[in-house]
Amino acid sequence: MITSTSDDLTRRSRRFLIPYVLFVIAAGACALEAGVRLLGLARRLTPQYMQAVGDPYLPYKPRPLSVRTSCSEGEFCFEHRHNSLGFRDEEHDLAKPARTFRIVGLGDSFTYGRGAAFDDTYLKVLEARLNARAGDHPRVEIIKAGIPGFFPEPERILLEHYGLPFAPDLVLVAFMPNDLIDTYRGVDALTFTKTGDLTTREAARLGDSAAWLYVHSHLLRILLQAHVSRRVARHTAWIGTVYAPGEAFEDQWRKVEPEYLRMRELARSVGASLVIVHISDNLPGLRHRGDPAARLAAWCAEHGIPFIDTLSAMQRAEVAERLYWPRDAHCNAAGYRVIADVLYDELTRRALVP
Numbered sequence: 001m002i003t004s005t006s007d008d009l010t011r012r013s014r015r016f017l018i019p020y021v022l023f024v025i026a027a028g029a030c031a032l033e034a035g036v037r038l039l040g041l042a043r044r045l046t047p048q049y050m051q052a053v054g055d056p057y058l059p060y061k062p063r064p065l066s067v068r069t070s071c072s073e074g075e076f077c078f079e080h081r082h083n084s085l086g087f088r089d090e091e092h093d094l095a096k097p098a099r100t101f102r103i104v105g106l107g108d109s110f111t112y113g114r115g116a117a118f119d120d121t122y123l124k125v126l127e128a129r130l131n132a133r134a135g136d137h138p139r140v141e142i143i144k145a146g147i148p149g150f151f152p153e154p155e156r157i158l159l160e161h162y163g164l165p166f167a168p169d170l171v172l173v174a175f176m177p178n179d180l181i182d183t184y185r186g187v188d189a190l191t192f193t194k195t196g197d198l199t200t201r202e203a204a205r206l207g208d209s210a211a212w213l214y215v216h217s218h219l220l221r222i223l224l225q226a227h228v229s230r231r232v233a234r235h236t237a238w239i240g241t242v243y244a245p246g247e248a249f250e251d252q253w254r255k256v257e258p259e260y261l262r263m264r265e266l267a268r269s270v271g272a273s274l275v276i277v278h279i280s281d282n283l284p285g286l287r288h289r290g291d292p293a294a295r296l297a298a299w300c301a302e303h304g305i306p307f308i309d310t311l312s313a314m315q316r317a318e319v320a321e322r323l324y325w326p327r328d329a330h331c332n333a334a335g336y337r338v339i340a341d342v343l344y345d346e347l348t349r350r351a352l353v354p
Contacts, residue, residue: 111146
């Protein structure tokens with residue numbers, strides 16, 4: 001009888017133990033969550049400056065006709081308006097007007113103009129300067145087709161399917177040193193969520209539940225961010241050792257260079273020329289590691305492709321004023337103006353624009 005009672009108590013204790021343990025775990029998690037929120041340890045969620053959507057050809061693009069605000073806390077806030085193609089640009093008629101010299105500008109977030117108002121982006125400033133020249137010359141119209149996260153392969157796809165129908169006379173494509181890293185990561189390295197936010201391939205593979213937890217739990221946001229960062233770093237840790245010299249990025253160069261040759265052929269198919277411009281990304285530790293611009297300049301000379309390097313002008317101008325946002329790392333209006341000035345000088349000096 002005593003044994004029976006003792007067993008009964010044990011069973012009741014076990015039934016109580018499971019809810020008790022669950023309660024302690026939940027209470028501990030709530031306490032940790034409250035502490036993380038109180039101390040502000042988790043990465044803040046801010047609206048992305050580009051709502052991405054799918055496309056029949058491109059890996060993604062900004063949602064056409066969308067308006068977003070781009071902010072970097074304590075640095076800037078700018079409005080981004082997208083036209084019917086999803087470009088941060090005005091609308092352009094597909095048919096080229098008479099006496100118009102048309103340029104298609106390709107690139108990533110620097111060409112898109114992150115960190116500046118639209119009128120201060122380098123393609124917009126360049127367009128205004130070219131049209132303000134004295135004398136008799138055709139009107140210059142620039143199709144501003146920079147998309148954040150793009151690199152030579154998706155830029156070539158964009159040119160093929162969306163740039164050529166505008167019948168450009170010149171194709172101006174910006175090379176950033178991080179194009180080599182993006183080429184290594186591939187066109188599926190970035191994707192977009194159901195809400196249009198860009199995310200990494202590794203984060204997307206965790207699924208919708210993880211995405212919901214990332215948004216709603218500060219504690220799990222830290223853990224999920226660390227997990228995704230480890231998964232990304234597992235495949236890219238070697239990037240931090242060397243940048244462009246030697247053999248480190250040789251495989252990526254061998255993918256980038258054929259894309260530029262294909263762009264040149266696409267441009268020639270409509271009677272246009274291709275010009276490649278180098279812009280420094282100003283990322284800590286990368287700007288002065290190696291010299292990808294020298295490698296690309298030599299390759300362009302070998303293949304007869306005009307090459308414009310903005311780095312020296314940026315370095316000289318940076319002595320007098322700050323050209324990049326310290327935290328965001330994109331150019332400010334002054335930085336984009338220097339890029340536009342270099343392009344204006346070189347395009348006119350070499351008679352690449354009439």
